[in-house]
Amino acid sequence: xxxxxxxETTARGLRARLLGQRVRSVGGVDWPRMVPNASxxxxxxxxxxxxxxxxxxxxxxxxxxxxxxxWLSVHRKMSGNLLLRTADAAPEAHTHLEIDFDDGxxxxxxxxxxxxRVNLFRSREELVDFLAARLGPDSxxxxxxxxxxxxxxxxRGRIKSLLLDQAFLAGIGNLYADEALWEARIHPSRPAHSLxxxxxxxxxxxxxxxxVLGIExxxxxxxxxxxxDGLAGENQDFLNVYGRTGEPCPRCGTPISRMxxxxxxxxxxxxxxxxxxx
DNA sequence: CCACGATCCTGCTAGC
DNA sequence: TGCTAGCAGGATCGTG
Numbered sequence: 001x002x003x004x005x006x007x008e009t010t011a012r013g014l015r016a017r018l019l020g021q022r023v024r025s026v027g028g029v030d031w032p033r034m035v036p037n038a039s040x041x042x043x044x045x046x047x048x049x050x051x052x053x054x055x056x057x058x059x060x061x062x063x064x065x066x067x068x069x070x071w072l073s074v075h076r077k078m079s080g081n082l083l084l085r086t087a088d089a090a091p092e093a094h095t096h097l098e099i100d101f102d103d104g105x106x107x108x109x110x111x112x113x114x115x116x117r118v119n120l121f122r123s124r125e126e127l128v129d130f131l132a133a134r135l136g137p138d139s140x141x142x143x144x145x146x147x148x149x150x151x152x153x154x155x156r157g158r159i160k161s162l163l164l165d166q167a168f169l170a171g172i173g174n175l176y177a178d179e180a181l182w183e184a185r186i187h188p189s190r191p192a193h194s195l196x197x198x199x200x201x202x203x204x205x206x207x208x209x210x211x212v213l214g215i216e217x218x219x220x221x222x223x224x225x226x227x228x229d230g231l232a233g234e235n236q237d238f239l240n241v242y243g244r245t246g247e248p249c250p251r252c253g254t255p256i257s258r259m260x261x262x263x264x265x266x267x268x269x270x271x272x273x274x275x276x277x278x
Numbered sequence: 279c280c281a282c283g284a285t286c287c288t289g290c291t292a293g294c
Numbered sequence: 295t296g297c298t299a300g301c302a303g304g305a306t307c308g309t310g
Contacts, residue, residue, distance in 0.1 A: 001303060033286090060304080078303045079288085094288095113287045115304070134305085157280055166305075174303070263283075264303070 002076040004140055004171030005214030005235065006225050007057050010082055013228030014062075014107070015055040017084055021101040023047045023066070028098035031114055035097070038120040046070055046120060047099070059135045059170025063127070071121040073130065074109065080116030083108045084228050135170040140211050143169065145204040152192045152200060159195065159203075160188035161262040172207065175220060175242045178267045180206040182241045182249075187273040188266040189259070213238070241267040 002010070026047055029040035038046070047066055054065035062082065064072040074082060083092070087106040097109035097118060109118060121127040137147065151169070155162055162168050163177040172180070181188050183206035186199055195203065219225055219233030222243065226232060240250050245258040249269035257270045 003304095075304085077286095077305075111287095112289065113303085115287065117305095155279085161280085164304085262281080265301095 001078050001173055001175060001222065002080065002219075002225055003060060003173035003176050003214075004057075004138075004211055005176070005217075006219035006227075006233070007060050007062050007076070007171075008140070008215050009219045009233065010228050011055050011057045011062055014064075014082065014084065017105060017228070018052045018055060018064075018101065018107070020051055021103060021105060022051045023049060024100040024102050026097075026099050028095055028108075031096050034109075034111070034114060034116060035118045035120070043120060046122070047072075052101075058131055059138060059166055060173070061131065061135075069123050071124070071127045073117075073119045073121065073127065075117045076111065077113070077115035077117070079113040080109065080111035081226050082228055083110060083226065083230050134166060136165075136167050137169060139169040139171040139207055143204060143207060145201045148204045148207075149197065149200045152195065155192040157192055158188065158261055159186060159190050159192045160266055162192050163207075164262060164264065169207075171211070174264050174266075175222065175239075176207075176210050176214060178242045179210045179240060182268060182273065183210060185272050187275045188261055188268055189275055241269065243267065 026044040027040060029035060035043065047070060050066040050068060050070060052064060053067055056063040060075060062074045085106050085108060086104050087100050092108065092110055094112045095108050095110050099107040109116065119130065121130065137143065160177055160181065163172050164174065180203065184199065184202040186195065186203060214220060214235045217233055217235040217238065218227060220235035221232035222236050241256050244256045245267060246255050249256055249272060252269065252271050254269055254271040256267055259266050
């Protein structure tokens with residue numbers, strides 16, 4: 001599942017190879033639903049001949065800026081990958097969009113589950129409105145203890161649910177939420193407003209830590225995630241709780257528990273992460 | 279504000 | 295071995 005570290009890793013890979021490249025053609029759209037606001041022909045007509053001027057990330061959205069204030073946003077949801085290949089490389093299954101560049105590089109959007117989405121924007125304002133309607137502050141760039149404390153104030157929902165809410169904080173998904181809560185020793189079901197000031201500080205630091213380490217390890221390849229060059233990350237070798245139900249907590253040895261919160265499995269240590277605690 | 283359930287998809291796995 | 299049922303998950307929308 002691409003979350004912030006996986007999107008950031010991909011953005012870095014694409015930036016190194018695509019900045020300054022000019023679009024030769026856009027095609028391969030075989031599932032129109034994945035591009036809800038443009039047809040393949042519109043994508044091609046809008047982007048052909050334009051240079052890539054920036055690659056950015058906001059939350060889990062990858063953003064590509066072209067000349068003439070044109071933009072693409074890509075959300076990979078669960079199984080989507082963006083891969084750089086040469087145009088004559090062997091085709092890959094589940095490819096739903098191909099962008100060819102002047103130097104022979106081909107950017108492929110590959111997504112077995114077809115949940116991913118690509119959107120075209122014709123101005124920065126359109127893009128900013130789209131993102132503002134969906135995303136809160138970025139959990140890597142904007143997060144600090146004071147901001148988190150202010151946002152948590154008065155929120156009675158479970159802390160795990162809040163961390164998964166992209167309008168609350170953008171970029172955290174199920175895996176990094178579980179890892180951050182374990183690191184901060186906070187039970188995922190704790191009502192957000194019940195966290196002490198010290199606990200909020202631990203959480204802010206833990207979120208930053210798991211995201212930064214995730215990026216240093218080039219993402220978590222738990223299932224299908226690959227970077228722009230098709231390589232797996234390494235963070236899956238360092239997980240403390242996610243997907244480790246029944247295995248010993250690395251801190252105290254207690255078997256890791258699993259429970260469902262907001263329709264999603266949560267992994268935590270029942271001893272280190274008490275429901276009634278500071 | 280908050281919880282819950284349904285929806286979208288298909289690869290994978292557990293179980294028979 | 296071969297089949298099937300169910301799970302996995304991010305975002306969005308509807309209901310209570």
